[in-house]
Amino acid sequence: MHLDVLDLRNFYYRTQLGRAAQKAVRDRMLGLWPASASESAGQTYVGYGFAVPLLRPYLEHARRVIGLMPGEQGVMPWPAGMPNVSVLCDEIRWPIETGMVDRLVLLHGLETSDHPGALMEECWRVLGPGGRALFIVPNRAGLWAPRETTPFGFGRPYTPGQLDAQARRAGFVPERHAAALYIPPSDRRFWLRSAPMWERMGQKVSGFLAAGVIMLEVSKQVHAPRRPGLPAAVRKPLSILEGAAKPAADPV
Helix, strand or coil: CCHHHHHHHHHHCCCHHHHHHHHHHHHHHHHHHHCCHHHHHHCCCEEEEEEEHHHHHHCEEEEEEEEEEEEECCCCCCCCCCEEEEEEEECCCCCCCCCEEEEEEEEEECCCCCCHHHHHHHHHHHHHEEEEEEEEEEECCCCCCCCCCCCHHHHEEHHHHHHHHHHHHCEEEEEEEECCCCCCCCCCHHHHHHHHHHHHHHHCCCCCCCCCCCEEEECCCCCCCCCCHHHHHHHHHCCCCCCCCCCCCCCC
């Protein structure tokens, strides 16, 4: 079941809890993919689902940034005050050329998809060789998944093992696991003000156990094609001088 884009916008941009969640997840992502010029210059970044809150740091240096939003969810213009880079698309048919993407991030996309396997295949198609994708999904064991008052309480929550297995079935190579959103899903001022402390503590102490989301970074590895005709050509070299007259032997 897809979420409505207006509900997502209101949560992330108009509530204190949503802004705290946005910062927690984005900071963790920046730890994996820095937005510095040396790291992001010349790269194409694409977000699917409602990943645009995470993409803003890359606007300055990246070659291209695109926000894809599924038709069942709806689309909104983004970023505010700048030329729009947000696109409405079919869930499993993206308007992107094969192999064009260097970095791909999914947020509120995989767990709400009606066709997660086909969605993974589309992720594989658009990602270039050696490219990286980051799948961010609700943690089945976390505090946020059971609460339907936030976007993380909808769709199918995952365990790290389930997410890893689904990525492998699509042909991806898992690289790194991470987690974020250790703050309880509460609007109370105490929890909101102490959010940075909870994130630091969660990274050091609890790992995936209490995290609201789990994150899996994967890569696309394309092996060089084998050429079965080459060994045969080596075993049977061309006789380019075949038929030429042999030189006569010198008389003794």
